Amino acid sequence: MKILKYKKFAGLHIVCKKCGRHIEVSQTTYKGCIHPLDRQKYKAVFKANGVRKTRDLKSLDYDDAIRELLDFKEELANPIQFISKPQKVEVKIELLKDCIMMFGDWLENVDVPNHQKRPRTNGYIKTTLQYLVRFSKFLEDNKFDLNKFKIYDLNDVIVGKYYDYLDETCKMASTHNHNTKALKNFNNFLINHKGFNVPNYFGKIKLKYESMNPTSIKDDDFKKLLDAISNKDSITIYPDGRRKNEYRPYTRDAIELVAYTGMRIEETMVLKYSDIVLDYDGNVQHLVGTDLKFERAHNWNNTKAPKKVMIPTSIELENLLNRLEYKKYLGSDKYLIADDYDISRKTLKTQISHSFTFFRKKAGLSDDFSIKHLRKTFLTKLHTKTGFIESLGYQRSAKVTLNNYIDKVQVVKEINRIGFGYFSE
Known part of the structure; x- marks a missing residue:
């Protein structure tokens, strides 16, 4: 398995965004992460005032990642000084696969202001992203190139075909709804939190009725x-x-x-x-x-x-x-x-x-x-x-x-x- 370039540096790790494991030293040590290179990110981990502080670094280049790490370390040492620092212009992400990774960071509260952070379990984050990966796999199976497919390329025809696909593959209404809810949340994130000017295609999907029939143990x-x-x-x-x-x-x-x-x-x-x-x-x-x-x-x-x-x-x-x-x-x-x-x-x-x-x-x-x-x-x-x-x-x-x-x-x-x-x- 190929990983990002790595040389030991205090506070620097490589994390797999698919399974959440640190993989910079040995894959076997971390239970055999086998996910591809494009799921990896550099990550800075420090302790400040007895509290563990982390940040996913944006760069995939080792030297640039080190510079980001040092900036983060200095920010922790001088938090007030960095408040007045002018914000960098955010690069507009458009590819669907990049938007999914950006959504994953948001779910993990990466670079989210404190007043907007929401605690979410690792299980919730993992399953939500799995539903989005399932949608990506559907596109790939239908001959769409994920390296070119932009969020603006979504349309009602694609969403409708995916809805039919879920109908065929999901035995239970609850499973169908879990997939749909994840896509609804993703679409809302792009529109309401990132300002994408895209239609809320998934918002038009009506959830299936879940017939409850509780049973008890004799x-x-x-x-x-x-x-x-x-x-x-x-x-x-x-x-x-x-x-x-x-x-x-x-x-x-x-x-x-x-x-x-x-x-x-x-x-x-x-x-x-x-x-x-x-x-x-x-x-x-x-x-x-x-x-x-x-x-x-x-x-x-x-x-x-x-x-x-x-x-x-x-x-x-x-x-x-x-x-x-x-x-x-x-x-x-x-x-x-x-x-x-x-x-x-x-x-x-x-x-x-x-x-x-x-x-x-x-x-x-x-x-x-x-x-x-x-x-x-x-x-x-x-x-x-x-x-x-x-x-x-x-x-x-x-x-x-x-x-x-x-x-x-x-x-x-x-x-x-x-x-x-x-x-x-």
Whole structure:
């Protein structure tokens, strides 16, 4: 694999904009990046006042990149001096492939003023760019030269053919819509943030209707899953021979906590003993969680009070908290799950998700549900047994909850169980 010219220089790296890896020393060290040269950029990385500062350098020439790096370093050392420095005239980018790379930089907040920056996960950025690369590949397959294809060459005919292509290749409406939304955001970026005088072709596309049919996990299936969680026969063997133990001492506790709180996995993994609230008699009244998905979308700049979720206490949740010795750690800043382990919450979330899938298969259960269905199961039970689901803050609105999380079949079964008649008392 060919990479940009590189000589060791303090703060200088080469990053692949396709996979985000630093590749200046050895590709094998960084898990085998195989992406082409035109996806690479020089990158400056420094520490200023204890904070990591980075900047993607514009030049692809080594000497010019070094000059940019030194300017950036001086800017960090003298931030006020550089405020009054006249801005360079921006070179107008017109090629579609260059516009996509520019969009990628914007998503990563590269050279974006602080007041316009938005936090985005690496997963979101990666998948968004993959949808745009898919569109580029479609153009290439239809004999368009990407080295000449400009953003001004887009038209309704091309967009219409791509829409038909998505119709043929996307099995689910949600997949079709994810592709379309990425292109809509890209088009809006060019028009609203970069001032391109181009029609909003993708804005004319109507999203497909997504028929929601939430399902929940049967009680017996969940019990079988829990019984399968042990350190016996817990090794995954990958095709390349790698072995991974899917069991940890906290695996079952973590999966049960997701089930009994109804929170998303990442929200569950950050619950602490200090989030437990007792009543006047000293019994567990509820836990206080945070709707992280809402926070990222509507409170990303932390200008509002966090959206809290009041998690009711079930018999199962109280039993779990007793196993976790909540009375011993009550009020402390310790995580309920894996606090004593050197593991990030993000890694823990992924680990628990993978373990759930492994032990579901080990229990011989079908693959039509994942750990995410634990939330649907909890909210369905809460809805059918109490009717108080709207007031606890699990979703932004009752409509979102009813459409996306409530298993209608289970609602019918519960109605039948308690008895329903037009005239019966």
